[in-house]
Amino acid sequence: MTGMPAALEFEKVSKEYGSFASRQSVRALDGFDLRVETGEIFGFLGPNGAGKSTAIHIAMGFMRPTLGQGQMLGRPFGDAAARRRVGFLAENVALYHRRVDRLMCFYGALNRMGGARLGERAREVLRMVGLQDQAKRNAGKFSRGMVQRAGLAQALMNDPELLILDEPTSALDPLARVMVRELILSAREAGKTIFLSSHLLSEVELVCDRVAVLHRGKLVRMGRTSDLLQSTEQTAIVARGITSDAFGGAVSQNGLVTMTVPISNQRSVMQRVWELGGEIVSVNPVRRSLEQVFLEVTADAQPPQPDGGR
Amino acid sequence: MLLIAFNFVREQRWPIFVLLLWVLLLAFLGLVADIPRMREDLLFLFKQVAVYVVAFSIFFGGSAIYNERKSRRILAVLSKAVRREQYLSGLVLGVTTACAIYCFALGLTGSWTLGAAGFPVSQVWFLMVCLVAACMLAGTVALMFSTFLNPFLAAGATALMLGVPWIASQTVAAGWGYVIPVSALTNTVLKSTFKVPGHNEWFPVGLAVLETLAFWAVAARIFSRVDIAVAVE
Numbered sequence A: 001m002t003g004m005p006a007a008l009e010f011e012k013v014s015k016e017y018g019s020f021a022s023r024q025s026v027r028a029l030d031g032f033d034l035r036v037e038t039g040e041i042f043g044f045l046g047p048n049g050a051g052k053s054t055a056i057h058i059a060m061g062f063m064r065p066t067l068g069q070g071q072m073l074g075r076p077f078g079d080a081a082a083r084r085r086v087g088f089l090a091e092n093v094a095l096y097h098r099r100v101d102r103l104m105c106f107y108g109a110l111n112r113m114g115g116a117r118l119g120e121r122a123r124e125v126l127r128m129v130g131l132q133d134q135a136k137r138n139a140g141k142f143s144r145g146m147v148q149r150a151g152l153a154q155a156l157m158n159d160p161e162l163l164i165l166d167e168p169t170s171a172l173d174p175l176a177r178v179m180v181r182e183l184i185l186s187a188r189e190a191g192k193t194i195f196l197s198s199h200l201l202s203e204v205e206l207v208c209d210r211v212a213v214l215h216r217g218k219l220v221r222m223g224r225t226s227d228l229l230q231s232t233e234q235t236a237i238v239a240r241g242i243t244s245d246a247f248g249g250a251v252s253q254n255g256l257v258t259m260t261v262p263i264s265n266q267r268s269v270m271q272r273v274w275e276l277g278g279e280i281v282s283v284n285p286v287r288r289s290l291e292q293v294f295l296e297v298t299a300d301a302q303p304p305q306p307d308g309g310r
Numbered sequence B: 001m002l003l004i005a006f007n008f009v010r011e012q013r014w015p016i017f018v019l020l021l022w023v024l025l026l027a028f029l030g031l032v033a034d035i036p037r038m039r040e041d042l043l044f045l046f047k048q049v050a051v052y053v054v055a056f057s058i059f060f061g062g063s064a065i066y067n068e069r070k071s072r073r074i075l076a077v078l079s080k081a082v083r084r085e086q087y088l089s090g091l092v093l094g095v096t097t098a099c100a101i102y103c104f105a106l107g108l109t110g111s112w113t114l115g116a117a118g119f120p121v122s123q124v125w126f127l128m129v130c131l132v133a134a135c136m137l138a139g140t141v142a143l144m145f146s147t148f149l150n151p152f153l154a155a156g157a158t159a160l161m162l163g164v165p166w167i168a169s170q171t172v173a174a175g176w177g178y179v180i181p182v183s184a185l186t187n188t189v190l191k192s193t194f195k196v197p198g199h200n201e202w203f204p205v206g207l208a209v210l211e212t213l214a215f216w217a218v219a220a221r222i223f224s225r226v227d228i229a230v231a232v233e
């Protein structure tokens, strides 16, 4: 334990969804441990049905864990006072059908905001998500992407210390995704903590300091984004002044030869380049895409269970 | 809490509007009818409309949480600094307000049509107070059941809970009507005639308020333990 309290912490949380009717239960989370430090952008990855939303809903106090416990901003899950300092955007958020500016004021007021500040902040957040021109329109007539923007705006109303976003970019166009990314980065500048769940690896890769990968309710990988992407097994060596046929699997382009070799062979390959009169241009660990990481950790996946989620 | 209540009323504005149409019908009849001659019919219609509102309070109370959950809108609300019991009190207040709006309109038309027919106006308003109290209690009982049952079962359970004392009050002893005073209160409305407009008995009203608090407390206890598991996408 470090001195600073964690922004969000799960301790051996398990959750089973039971059903009286079907008499079968789905284990959505299984002994799930996670600690999100204050001030970081944390990516929460996992394929559909991995249990990401379940974990988030437990943290927000919508549900109780079957086993285990946890804290949010130093208070046990479900504490209303802690929620006041949290902004939450649900997956497929649904809002009431009314003018967006009034809607923002409504959600702000639920967090006991009031006075002139309320209307001012409503305008501010709508500007932040690019809805300032739609402020007087009814949210019931919005497209999915616009609803999602409005949902993000309502989560920002209270200028939260901890922002929990469940698949925030699922309905957004590329431009809006950039906007969300910038919002997240500027929130970190301001010292906020962001917990971002996604099944889109590219989203997470660009902004997150650390990521955790959840698979079937279990944490399968966790670490700094760069470490996770770095392969410990392979390096890419780029050389000049040799021909590619001297090495199996090497690719030649514009006079540069690139070869990917196991780390254990790195030394001997470099020596051979020099022996052949070549010159080493660069030696780099191979960066894997998160897609690869994803495929690796989910490789053990058997076909989805018949009752499994979509 | 007030916000949630107001929000509820806003969301239910169409059902409330439809209900108000009934009141309008009564007003319309009052306009065209020969009031003194048709006064028994008017009173009958008045009572009928009054009973509808109790049924609607059960419907409102039983479906409120379910609708919010089904539409996933509950998440954005409960993600704020709103405790579960505050959320519930907002709904109780919302159901009561919705019914009170209706009762107010009914009271207005009633005091005009029935008043013209010789029914004491102050008694009309007393009956409306009884009705609001009955709605509040019925709505809260329905809300309590709906925290763990689906709207149909919740409405059924509420009907059972309110119906059994009513039947007992008819068959066994009138005192049973006071166990859950919805039946006593509705009876006050139903039994009133032009000859005997009924006496001002405040006891069941006070009892209804107390029981509302009790059922609200039970509902809050249950609701703070249930999972708000929304539909899976």
Ligand SMILES: Nc1ncnc2c1ncn2[C@@H]1O[C@H](COP(=O)(O)OP(=O)(O)O)[C@@H](O)[C@H]1O
Pocket: A017, A018, A026, A027, A028, A046, A047, A048, A049, A050, A051, A052, A053, A054, A055, A307, A308, A309, A310, B229, B230, B231, B232
């Ligand atoms: N309300 C629910 N009732 C029953 N099972 C559920 C419910 N919500 C989620 N599940 C199941 O729990 C698992 C995890 O779901 P979820 O947390 O929504 O995953 P994710 O958000 O990672 O896509 C899935 O198998 C899903 O079918």
Ligand SMILES: [Mg+2]
Pocket: A049, A052, A053, A054, A091, A166, A167
């Ligand atoms: Mg999800």
